[in-house]
Amino acid sequence: MSTYELLDDLYSYNDWANQKVLALCEGVRDSQLDQNREIGFGSLRAVLFHILTAEQVWMERWTGVPWRPFPTDPEGTTLEEIREGLDAVAAQRRSLIELHRADRWREQVSYQDSKKTEYTHALFPLLLHVANHGVHHRAQALHFLKRFERTLPGGIDYLFFRLAVSTLEQAPETVAKFREFGMEVAVSECPDPSFDTETLQTFYAYGDWATDHVLTMCDSVDVAGLDRDFEMGPGSIRKTLLHLLNADQWWLNNWTTGPGPFPESPEDTPLQVIQEQISELRAKRDAYLQTLNEETSSRVIEIRPVGSPTFCYAGESALHLALHATHHRAQLINMVKQAGGSVRNIDLLYYL
Numbered sequence: 001m002s003t004y005e006l007l008d009d010l011y012s013y014n015d016w017a018n019q020k021v022l023a024l025c026e027g028v029r030d031s032q033l034d035q036n037r038e039i040g041f042g043s044l045r046a047v048l049f050h051i052l053t054a055e056q057v058w059m060e061r062w063t064g065v066p067w068r069p070f071p072t073d074p075e076g077t078t079l080e081e082i083r084e085g086l087d088a089v090a091a092q093r094r095s096l097i098e099l100h101r102a103d104r105w106r107e108q109v110s111y112q113d114s115k116k117t118e119y120t121h122a123l124f125p126l127l128l129h130v131a132n133h134g135v136h137h138r139a140q141a142l143h144f145l146k147r148f149e150r151t152l153p154g155g156i157d158y159l160f161f162r163l164a165v166s167t168l169e170q171a172p173e174t175v176a177k178f179r180e181f182g183m184e185v186a187v188s189e190c191p192d193p194s195f196d197t198e199t200l201q202t203f204y205a206y207g208d209w210a211t212d213h214v215l216t217m218c219d220s221v222d223v224a225g226l227d228r229d230f231e232m233g234p235g236s237i238r239k240t241l242l243h244l245l246n247a248d249q250w251w252l253n254n255w256t257t258g259p260g261p262f263p264e265s266p267e268d269t270p271l272q273v274i275q276e277q278i279s280e281l282r283a284k285r286d287a288y289l290q291t292l293n294e295e296t297s298s299r300v301i302e303i304r305p306v307g308s309p310t311f312c313y314a315g316e317s318a319l320h321l322a323l324h325a326t327h328h329r330a331q332l333i334n335m336v337k338q339a340g341g342s343v344r345n346i347d348l349l350y351y352l
Contacts, residue, residue, distance in 0.1 A: 006196035006319065007097065007105070007124075010131040015090045016164070017156040018051065018134065021141050022083050024150050032148050033079075039232070039334045040140035041074075047141045049074030051134060052082050055089045058130050061111035062096060062123060070114040097127070121352060128202055129348040135323050136347070139330040143232050153182035157327070159312060159320040165190035168300065168311045177306040195297035195315045203322040204289065208282060210346040211244070214329050215275050217336045217343050225339030226271065233331040237339065239267065240332050241274050244325055248281045251321050255288050255314065259304045289318060 025033075025044070033045040040047045053071040060068070100107055105124035112118050138156060145151065154160050164184040175185045218226065218237055226238045234243045246263040253260050265274075297315030304310065312320075329346065337343045 003194050004191040006193045006199045006315075007127060009190075009193035010128070010199075010319075011090070011093060011097070012165075012190060013158050013161045014131050014134050015086070016161050017138055018086050019083075020152060020156050021138055021145070022048070022079060022086075024142075024145050024152060025079055028079075028145075028148060028150070035144075035147075037144065037147070038338050039143055040137065043074075044141060044144035045077065046074045047137055047144065048079070048082050049077050051137050051141070052085045052089075054133055054137075055093070055130060056085065058126065059089050059092050059096070062109055062126065063092075067112045067116065124198075125202065125348070125352055128199065129352070132203070132206075132323070132326055132348045135326040136330040139233075139327045140334070143331070143334075147231075154178075155327075157320060158323045159317065160184075162312065162316045162320070163310075164188065166312075167192050168313070170311060171309055174306065174308045174310050177308060178310075181306070192298075192313065193316075195292065195294045197293070200289065200292070200315075200318055200322070203319065204286070206348050206351045207322050207325050209351050210329055210348075211278065211325065213344060213346050214332050214336075215241075215271075215278070217333070217341055218271060220341040221336055221339045225336075225341065228335075228339060230331075230335045230338060232335060233328060237332060237335045238269070238271070238274075240328055240335070241271070241278075242267070242269060244328055245274055245278055245281065247321065247324060248278070248285060251317060252281065252285055252288065254301055254303050254317070259302045259309070261304075292318060 025048070028044070034043050036042050041050050049071070057068075057070055059065075097105070100123055105122065105127060107123050108120050109123050109126060110118065110120045142152070142155070160183060163178070164186070165188050166186050170178075170185060178185050218241065221237060227236050229235050230237075234240045242265045246265055249263045250260075253263075265277075292315060297313065297318075299314045300311050301314050301317055302309050302311055303317075333343050333346070
């Protein structure tokens with residue numbers, strides 16, 4: 001049996017999160033699916049359709065299927081068709097990943113984008129791009145669902161997937177608190193992935209690049225726009241940036257000094273100060289990440305998000321933090337756009 005790797009786990013998480021979002025959509029009326037809002041592709045149906053078609057088109061690019069226009073019209077596509085399509089492409093992708101496992105997904109893939117521009121990349125970073133792409137657009141889908149009073153306890157962060165399939169024993173009071181909140185703890189079996197330095201380094205290098213671009217976008221928004229309540233994520237642009245900053249600090253504290261409360265930066269912290277503090281934290285975070293290897297990534301970290309001790313592995317918590325930033329950057333881009341600021345595409349593909 002082949003080793004269960006971080007790439008395998010990323011797609012197990014991707015499929016789990018897609019199904020969580022679709023389950024939350026059950027009973028949503030067609031009028032709600034098509035209700036227009038200034039986020040993502042304009043409607044919930046359109047966002048879900050894009051998640052599906054992106055996974056399908058990339059599978060076609062990876063397997064040499066002739067070019068076709070990128071589908072953009074979701075009209076008439078049902079939730080069941082989206083679910084079945086995602087299940088089918090997930091099975092195809094699992095076969096592709098297994099087929100190229102021996103060469104570590106180094107095969108060069110030549111493809112044409114939606115404008116027929118030709119590119120060549122190794123398969124590995126393209127697989128990472130599609131996994132990260134799903135995180136971005138599920139954040140948009142959850143915003144639509146929140147407007148329909150449909151929410152997932154805790155959300156669908158990577159760490160909540162790992163909690164649902166955890167091989168770590170949690171204290172009974174911790175399990176009770178999570179389940180009372182509606183979250184899953186050790187409800188299905190999934191092995192712990194072997195540590196992968198390259199995957200983690202790629203995500204953090206990309207994440208820093210993307211965050212720098214988002215900070216530049218935020219500079220194009222006036223002060224009123226920074227503090228406008230968009231009813232999205234933490235609420236405002238400034239609060240979301242502070243949440244990213246505080247999350248970085250919290251995890252660094254958990255990794256290096258032990259469990260503690262989530263930091264609370266002043267809500268009026270100037271944007272320039274936020275930028276400076278993010279930069280300072282990066283150096284400390286990177287110093288810690290340099291210590292992670294096959295052995296140290298399996299170190300058990302104690303955190304206290306619900307008061308009582310909760311345990312996770314150092315490696316999985318590091319990947320969680322990188323994906324957590326992708327989720328909130330998706331919110332920030334939409335906030336900046338609605339505030340009249342300048343935005344650009346920050347998909348991992350553009351980092352390549």
